Amino acid sequence: MADHAFNIQLQSSWQRELAQSFTSPQALADYLQLPADWVTAHESARSLFPMRVPKPFAALMEPGNTQDPLLLQVLPQSDEFAQVPGYSTDPLDEKNASQIPGLLHKYKSRVLVIFRGGCAVNCRYCFRRHFPYQEHHISKSDLDHMCDYIAQHPDINEVILSGGDPLMASDAHVVDALHRFTALAQIRRVRIHTRLPVVIPQRLTSDLGDALSSLPVPVTMVLHINHAHEVSTELSDFVAQWRQRGIHFLNQSVLLKAINDSLDAQIALHEAVFRAGILPYYLHQLDPVSGAAHFAVDDAKALKLHQQMQSQLPGFLVPTLVRELAGEPNKTPLR
Numbered sequence: 001m002a003d004h005a006f007n008i009q010l011q012s013s014w015q016r017e018l019a020q021s022f023t024s025p026q027a028l029a030d031y032l033q034l035p036a037d038w039v040t041a042h043e044s045a046r047s048l049f050p051m052r053v054p055k056p057f058a059a060l061m062e063p064g065n066t067q068d069p070l071l072l073q074v075l076p077q078s079d080e081f082a083q084v085p086g087y088s089t090d091p092l093d094e095k096n097a098s099q100i101p102g103l104l105h106k107y108k109s110r111v112l113v114i115f116r117g118g119c120a121v122n123c124r125y126c127f128r129r130h131f132p133y134q135e136h137h138i139s140k141s142d143l144d145h146m147c148d149y150i151a152q153h154p155d156i157n158e159v160i161l162s163g164g165d166p167l168m169a170s171d172a173h174v175v176d177a178l179h180r181f182t183a184l185a186q187i188r189r190v191r192i193h194t195r196l197p198v199v200i201p202q203r204l205t206s207d208l209g210d211a212l213s214s215l216p217v218p219v220t221m222v223l224h225i226n227h228a229h230e231v232s233t234e235l236s237d238f239v240a241q242w243r244q245r246g247i248h249f250l251n252q253s254v255l256l257k258a259i260n261d262s263l264d265a266q267i268a269l270h271e272a273v274f275r276a277g278i279l280p281y282y283l284h285q286l287d288p289v290s291g292a293a294h295f296a297v298d299d300a301k302a303l304k305l306h307q308q309m310q311s312q313l314p315g316f317l318v319p320t321l322v323r324e325l326a327g328e329p330n331k332t333p334l335r
């Protein structure tokens with residue numbers, strides 16, 4: 001991993017795209033023709049969590065619309081300074097859930113690997129916005145320790161690469177790690193939890209698709225799409241190519257006030273996801289992380305919305321409405 005600078009001309013198109021992301025609210029405002037004074041009023045929230053927005057994602061936003069549902073997910077907002085009781089910097093108590101560095105074993109049969117810190121897009125509502133692992137990488141010896149731990153826990157049958165975003169890593173790094181994990185006979189399937197292909201669809205390279213499809217167990221990609229406008233033609237095309245290789249696609253989203261908390265927005269989202277060959281999986285209630293309280297939708301409203309979705313969509317297009325609670329053996333369905 002030390003050869004980044006040397007590899008400049010060997011970068012793939014997604015890495016070039018990543019390097020050209022918007023990191024300043026002013027530059028994004030110029031691109032979208034937003035009122036400059038409106039952006040300036042919010043800009044200081046960058047100090048809480050840097051802004052990062054790849055161009056292909058910005059291209060899906062409506063020019064001139066300060067309330068665009070994609071823009072609101074990624075633009076720093078002065079509301080993030082609000083101190084709200086019940087909101088903390090580590091709402092899931094992950095600091096105490098890690099048996100060995102980079103591995104979270106909270107649910108009996110599956111482990112989550114914090115494969116790579118940092119993301120292609122910084123979502124303002126993210127529960128990991130306060131985590132110190134922006135530059136975190138998994139080394140060969142970390143992988144050894146993880147494989148030892150898994151071998152000692154025969155109940156584990158699935159490995160989930162997460163982050164940050166695991167697809168920030170190189171193809172070789174992802175594929176090597178998955179070869180290591182799937183060499184353990186107890187591992188029946190692997191998952192990759194990623195938002196990167198949503199914001200830079202070219203990340204779904206054919207080389208990586210080929211390598212994943214040659215693993216000895218099925219691979220499921222769990223994307224993170226919150227709004228129908230995020231389902232671009234490019235994303236649909238890449239997903240179709242990967243599905244031809246036998247790779248499964250699911251979607252999880254977060255219920256976000258003023259972004260996707262209406263029945264119309266939810267129906268449009270799941271219809272769009274299905275058209276792209278992706279099935280809805282989870283709809284998450286927001287984790288109570290400081291700086292994100294303005295995105296919260298109360299439980300009563302969330303449940304009502306979920307009931308309405310059930311009456312208007314086939315069962316297989318209704319995601320499970322869940323919340324993650326520290327100490328629980330699985331994600332907790334709302335009721």
Ligand SMILES: *Cc1c(COP(=O)(O)O)cnc(C)c1O
Binds near residue numbers: 104111330
């Ligand atoms: C969400 C999560 C999983 C995966 O849960 P599923 O219900 O299987 O999707 C596994 N481990 C941890 C720590 C998680 O947070």
Ligand code: SF4
Binds near residue numbers: 128165
């Ligand atoms: S991509 Fe996922 S982990 Fe990364 S900032 Fe967004 S919500 Fe958080």
